[in-house]
Amino acid sequence: MTARTLYDKHIDSHTVCPLDDQGHVLLYIDRQVINEYTSPQAFSGLREAGREVWRPGTALAVVDHVNPTTPQRIAAMPDAGGARQVSYLAENCRDFGIELLDILDKRQGIEHVIAPEQGFILPGMVIAAGDSHTTTYGALGAFGFGIGTSEIEHLLASQTLVYKRLKTMRVTVDGVLAKGLTSKDVIMALIGKIGASGATGYAIEFRGATIDALSVEARMTICNMAVEAGARGAFMAPDEKVFAYLKGKPRAPKGELWEQALVGWRQLHSDADALFDQEVHLDASTLEPMVTWGTSPDQAAPIGARVPDPQDVSDLILRQDMRRALNYMGLEAGMPLSDIVISHAFIGSCTNARIEDLRDAASVVRGKHVADHVRAMIVPGSTEVRDQAEAEGLAAIFIDAGFEWRQSGCSMCLAMNDDVLAPGDRCASSTNRNFEGRQGAGARTHLMSPAMVAAAAITGRLTDIRHFGDRP
Incomplete structure (x- = not known):
């Protein structure tokens, strides 16, 4: 038998049938996560066609993109558009029989944080969701990928997708x-x-x-x-770390089913x-601590480096991209990255807002204070993460240091609620994208680890965490 990659095993085991000789297959999807932002048109399509959701029990819905993250949790949305998205999601989940973790649910949070912590994602599964960062679930030995709204409708109606092998x-x-x-x-x-x-x-x-x-x-x-x-x-x-992480999660198998699952999971390689x-x-x-200097995640460099000079690049298109990025970011070629002064610091997102991220950041800011000119925010990835951080005393450390301690949600990662930067603001951010306008029109984003964001919040500029204070 031909040797197969883990990817091949996932796709082979979920292929209903091949569709052509170009690699297209009809792919069975085990589970999906639904949010209020990318699902409305999909549900409207089902309603207009008179179709039902084929397997509602395989879907989990959550409010995370547009909700406010004010320190006191409230159900009201900051604008009428967001309010309608949230209410329409509730209507759709009610009418189609899908479980919803709404804004006041203690299990609410960013979809790619709450799905793993609830044990909804398991090794060997194929997961699709209307968010590109569904790839997160690969850390558990599942195969996750993002899909568009029309594909969400197809998935809801048939539990399958037309898929082209990668x-x-x-x-x-x-x-x-x-x-x-x-x-x-x-x-x-x-x-x-x-x-x-x-x-x-x-x-x-x-x-x-x-x-x-x-x-x-x-x-x-x-x-x-x-x-x-x-x-x-x-x-x-x-591996065993994954199995230990999943054991005891609310939706993970229990008892004999757990033991049976382990046998299969250990073959996933x-x-x-x-x-x-x-x-x-x-x-x-x-490697050295990394920060971005431009408007794409690949426009990054070690913190000890300088802003690159477009003139040093021979590719004319790349040179033009670099010039545009530097102009948007308000940076000069040759300046040390560590000289870049920030106005905001943000720790949050589906990338870096789990409990370990908050522990790391708290170890940096303990006993220190945010620079006078910086507004610093912590937005936990879920309500459960927030509660755990408070129980461990991390929230008190952040509050004492001058950070805003917020409720969970996507927040300033993509500025779809009221957590929005103003033009010219410069933010050290633990998020995943630094595109133009990502955190607000005209706002400038520098990606880095939560610990690096924490250090920047204290010093008021991009800072090498390796040379920052006495960390335990």
């Missing part, structure tokens, strides 16, 4: 991360290495000693941001002699 890329990461470095630095370094389109048309499998050493939450950060390199899917083979279409290697021991 090429495979194996990214091997070896070496020990230096003090202060995180999985965010690993994925930002990879994106910088292969480019924002370097994995377009590929599913990435991450492996190597560095990946093995990471926690499950840290691995989620890597799979989450793999889409910023163009990947349509990313995962790691599930690429065959030893499986061939990949592309191989990429990354030495984690050589």
Whole structure:
């Protein structure tokens, strides 16, 4: 039998039937997560066609994109459009029999945070959702990918999607991360290495000693941001850390079913002699803390570097892109990245707002205070994360340091609620995208790890976490 990659095993086991000789198949989808922003037209299409949801029990809906994150949780939305999106989601979930975690539910949070913490995502599953960062679930040994609104409608009606097989890329990461470095630095370094389109048309499998050493939450950060390199899917083979993470989760198997599941999950890995279409290697021991300087996640550099000069680039299109980015960001070529002064600091998003991220940030700011000219915000990834952070005393540390301690939601990652930056504001952010206007029209975003954001909030400028204070 031909050796297969983990990606092949996922797709083969979920293929209902091939559709042509170009790699298109009808793919069965195990579960889907639905939000208030990308689902309205899909449900309207079902209503207009008189169709039902084929398997409502496989879907979980959550409000996360447009809700306010004010410190006191309220059900009211900041604008009429957002209010209608939320009410329409509630109507659709009621009428089609889909479970909804609404804004006041104690399990509410960002979809890619709450789905794993509820045990809704399990190894071997294929997951689709109307959000590109569905790739997050690969950290659990599932295969997740984002889909558009018309595909959401097709999925709701049939539990299947027309799907084209991807090429495979194996990214091997070896070496020990230096003090202060995180999985965010690993994925930002990879994106910088292969480019924002370097994995377009590929599913990435991450492996190597560095990946093995990471926690499950840290691995989620890597799979989450793999889409910023163009990947349509990313995962790691599930291991004992994954199984320990899932055991006891509300929706994970229990008792004998758990033991049976483990037998199958332990078979979820690429065959030893499986061939990949592309191989990429990354030495984690050589990495430094990463920050972005431009308007694309691949426009990044180590914090000790300087803003690059477009004149040093021979590619005319790339040079033009760099000039546009520097103009938008208000930066001059050659200036040290560590001289860039910020006005805002934001820790949140489906990339970096889990409990480990908050613990890391709290270890940086403990006993210190946010710079006078900086507004700093912490938006936990879920209500459960928020409650846990308060129980561990992390919230008190942040509040004492001058951070705003908010409720959960997507918030300033994409500025679809009232958490919006003004033109010219400059934000150190733990999010996943730094596109023009992503956090507000004319706003400037610098991506980095939560610890780096925390350090920048204290010093008021981009700061090398390795040289910041005395961390435990």
